[in-house]
Amino acid sequence: MHEKGHRLVFTQTLTQAPPHNGRPPGDVPDPSAAEPGAIPSRQELAAGIEALKQERNAVVLAHYYQDDSIQDCADFIGDSLELSRKAASTEAEVIVFCGVHFMAETAKILNPGKTVLLPDLEAGCSLADACPADAFADFRRRHPDHIVVSYINCSAAVKAQSDLICTSSNAVHLVQQLPADRPILFAPDQNLGRWVARESGRELTLWPGSCIVHETFSEQALLQLRLEHPEAEVIAHPECQQHLLDLADFIGSTSKLLQRTETSPAPSFIVLTEPGILHQMRRRSPGKTLYEVPGADGCSCNACPYMRLNTLEKLWQCLHTMAPALELDEEIRRQALVPIERMLAMSA
16 A cells, blocks of 8 residues: 555544532532542532542542543643653552553553542553554564564563554654654554554555554534534544544544644634643633534544543542552563653653
8 A cells, every 4th residue: 555655564353419418508518528538519529639649648630531530620620642641750659540451551650659640440542452462463473673662552571562652633743753764554543543653754564453442433513513613623633543644634643633623723623632731731722612423323422432441539538448459460561661761762
């Protein structure tokens, strides 16, 4: 398959508000009044989380795709690269990662001596799940001369087999720095890999994975939105399928999409990525109009089901109980640290 002078090589195949608790309207709730172990009422949760953060010397890191209420409680909000940098530099003793499992693993890889909590251990990732470590090892064996570049959306065990980790923010920049005479294996997102190949001019051998969220957007709905809102700029995450990226005015990582809504003169945007980012877009550009693109079946199914497993209640509970905590095999952690640190150094 040829595109613009380079070749792509493909392998094989809220919760309901609790009842009023009897306090007069306007009373300020005291989070310490909750019974030991009892989750505070919805109105008390934010204050309770803040109190526990202070007590535990904890920092809450949240991805842009988290629910609005979690973003509002976070100490830092960012995309995968920004969150990796923050995790590497924090002085907090406890890191609560409001994101998905591979993100919390990355924080633990960078901070083996700290407690890393994930509000819901079931918050996984379709990309990571579709690239099991043993199958990836076999994939690598079939391409022994390749430099292995893995998107950060993969397990610690896959990171441990990689030469370099990347994010959607820095993938093109990193690939352009690699030796021109060495072939490159890219995993696990083939859509991102295809875009990186096009932008970098490098040949990439792609693992055939994709994100369930970015695979669901409807091209027909996008075309209809463009017809109805010709003034709107179409902005897309590179995990989207190629036929959707071809319709975009701007392509970039989550943080770059956010920046685009701030700096572009366009009055409105059609946004092709997980809708959690709209919360920060509206905050930073309150005068601009944002349109979500529905799924291919016409439903609004573009929210990541894994990201949405984390809730305020689970955030409070994990800080209260200090569980669930991430633990990693030390040998895997040490091996996975090498390509992550290489990424951070090359991205500086």
